[in-house]
Amino acid sequence: MREPIVSQPTPMRTAKNDAAQATPTTGNNQQWIDKAKAHLLQNYKQQPIVLERGLGSRVWDADGREYLDLLGGIATCGLGHCHPEVVAAVRAQLDKLWHTSNVFYSEPQIDLAARLTAASGLQRAFFCNSGAEANEALLKLARKVQKDRGNSERYEVITFDNSFHGRTLATVTATGQTKYQKGFEPLPAGFTHVPYGDLEAVRKAVGPHTAAILVEPIQGEGGVKVAPPGFLKALRSLCDEKGLLLLVDEIQTGMGRTGKVFAYQHEGILPDAISLAKALGNGLPIGAMLCTEEAGKSLAPGTHGSTFGGNLIAAVAANVVIRKVTEPQLLRDVAQKGEYFLTRLRELQSRMPTVIKEARGLGLLIGVELVQDAAPFIAKCRELGMLVNAAGDKTIRFAPAYTVTNDDLDQGVRILERALKS
Numbered sequence: 001m002r003e004p005i006v007s008q009p010t011p012m013r014t015a016k017n018d019a020a021q022a023t024p025t026t027g028n029n030q031q032w033i034d035k036a037k038a039h040l041l042q043n044y045k046q047q048p049i050v051l052e053r054g055l056g057s058r059v060w061d062a063d064g065r066e067y068l069d070l071l072g073g074i075a076t077c078g079l080g081h082c083h084p085e086v087v088a089a090v091r092a093q094l095d096k097l098w099h100t101s102n103v104f105y106s107e108p109q110i111d112l113a114a115r116l117t118a119a120s121g122l123q124r125a126f127f128c129n130s131g132a133e134a135n136e137a138l139l140k141l142a143r144k145v146q147k148d149r150g151n152s153e154r155y156e157v158i159t160f161d162n163s164f165h166g167r168t169l170a171t172v173t174a175t176g177q178t179k180y181q182k183g184f185e186p187l188p189a190g191f192t193h194v195p196y197g198d199l200e201a202v203r204k205a206v207g208p209h210t211a212a213i214l215v216e217p218i219q220g221e222g223g224v225k226v227a228p229p230g231f232l233k234a235l236r237s238l239c240d241e242k243g244l245l246l247l248v249d250e251i252q253t254g255m256g257r258t259g260k261v262f263a264y265q266h267e268g269i270l271p272d273a274i275s276l277a278k279a280l281g282n283g284l285p286i287g288a289m290l291c292t293e294e295a296g297k298s299l300a301p302g303t304h305g306s307t308f309g310g311n312l313i314a315a316v317a318a319n320v321v322i323r324k325v326t327e328p329q330l331l332r333d334v335a336q337k338g339e340y341f342l343t344r345l346r347e348l349q350s351r352m353p354t355v356i357k358e359a360r361g362l363g364l365l366i367g368v369e370l371v372q373d374a375a376p377f378i379a380k381c382r383e384l385g386m387l388v389n390a391a392g393d394k395t396i397r398f399a400p401a402y403t404v405t406n407d408d409l410d411q412g413v414r415i416l417e418r419a420l421k422s
């Protein structure tokens, strides 16, 4: 029998944890939450627990309570919390060098660029610190490439209704959801939105100003909506026909999440450029923009940059991630576990058709759309010991670690069923 990808770690027993388990309402969570309410900017709708420790697919709060984490920091901790190889790589780097600035070269960043370009089929890598910044790089790239081709009038990017691309002014404008934009006007020019999956609408939206199309292979924040089969391929053809760049936002879908290293690989296409973040550093902040040799020429010395981008600590973590997620067995596991989980969830749907509208997804990015708002059920799941979140108003999102076990997934389905019946 083959080895599991990573053995499911057993929780560490500590005196503190045991004591906390014995008295589950010590109030540690509450004390911290009161302090948070006094000092943190109140820009998030935060679930009322303070997470302190994690291992694999388990996390513990400040009262010592254990949770099954099927959200993984929103599709970020792909290898699970405190994955031993990531921890070892980061520890080793901590004693060597943290940061140099990109006025110098560093080995971990060069290695990472080599691995990501080899895995993607793209030739050039740029590093930043977050998803929004990776998408900013895509948007700047598209404009600059068109300028350099002599098409200065081509600056507009077509994106999709219900998409999510980030919170900076440009990426929130690229985002096809007005709720994220309201109050921040005037928004930057140069974005149009069309219905997701509607090729005819995209074709109609292409005009003399169009520079590029920016698309998520699966709309993550928008409710885990998978693009119709063939859609990315059709966009690729349209971009070739019209001289546009195809930009694929792989921030949530990339790095093994869907059972391929990158989700566009399900369609056998090659984009002009892609953005990565979330799972790239297994929880350390790092983003990347990968592009073709031709496109990359447009971001010549001095045109773009980032102080922390490709920081050595984040880069060594990302090197472990890309090594792991290019193992064919890991990708097969992600695909199999995803299918297993989706099957269990669809069985649950058939038992509760008036509560669950649909279970959908690809690999280990799965959404369960409810008939009602998801928020109260997400709270109930947490009370029952499982962490998930909402994608859109009515969809419960699951983005577990690739190391999750079928037993964990079964437990997740049981907890969800109890929550939905409450």
Ligand SMILES: *Cc1c(COP(=O)(O)O)cnc(C)c1O
Pocket (backbone or CB within 6 Å): 129, 130, 131, 132, 133, 135, 164, 165, 166, 167, 216, 220, 221, 249, 250, 251, 252, 277, 278
């Ligand atoms: C999370 C996400 C972003 C934004 O990433 P940040 O790191 O929060 O800036 C952009 N696009 C997609 C598809 C995402 O899932």
